[in-house]
Amino acid sequence: MGLNFNIAIDGHSSCGKSTIAKSIAEQYGMRYIDTGAMYRAVTLFFMRNDVIINKVINNNDILFSLQNMSIDFKFNLETKKSEMFLNNENVEDFIRGIEVSENVSIVAQIKEVRDKLIGLQRDIGKEKNVVMDGRDIGTKVFPNAKLKLFITASAEIRAERRCKELIDKGDNVSFEDVLANINKRDKHDTNRVINPLLKADDAILIDNTELSIKDQNLLIHNLIKAKLSK
Secondary structure, three states: OOOOOOOEEEEEEOOHHHHHHHHHHHHHHOEEEEEEHHHHHHHHHHHHHHEEEEOEEEEEHHHHHHOOOEEEEEEOOOOOOEEEEOOOOOOOHHHHHHHHHHHHHHHHOOOOHHHHHHHHHHHHHHOOEEEEEEHHHHHHOOOOOOOOEEEEOOOHHHHHHHHHHHHHOOOOOOOOHHHHHHHHHHHHHHOOOOOOOOOOOOEEOOOOOOOOOHHHHHHHHHHHHHHHHH
């Protein structure tokens, strides 16, 4: 059906923002943009090109690297999912690994990176009918979005979900390492100087620590219906 407005979804890492956004996009015929994947793609490029080594950024190479990097989403007809392409290479699997997770919050603090990606994200949203998830969508990217959601859950529950996801993919990870990574990312996201993770004043808070996916989807569906009725 499509909607004549955008939906902004923010929240902590591994709280299911992408799953929520994909569900909304599928149900309402919206375009889904995973901004976290965009930051992960930049992180992967930086790692591959020694812009970041041992979690230390080479500031002299940032602008040059950004100028020589292209990121795009392409729809996979077989899987029915959008996949991240970095310089025309499908990197969907590479950007989800623990090594990228350990570096992405550092990269996301870089002003030049955020300026580039926020510009791309705003351009995508100009035609409306976009559901976008990230850390600063409701506060910086789509401050006028008709519906804003802020998703959270306890760090332990998020670590359990993330750990299962990684193990199911074949990664050898421990719950303790994943929990430590999530706590570190939360600290980076909420304390960074540039566009920290904040709940927009008009965003609706959803804590899904004890919510089933079915109950969460029903809650969000009713919120969308309320907006449509107006």
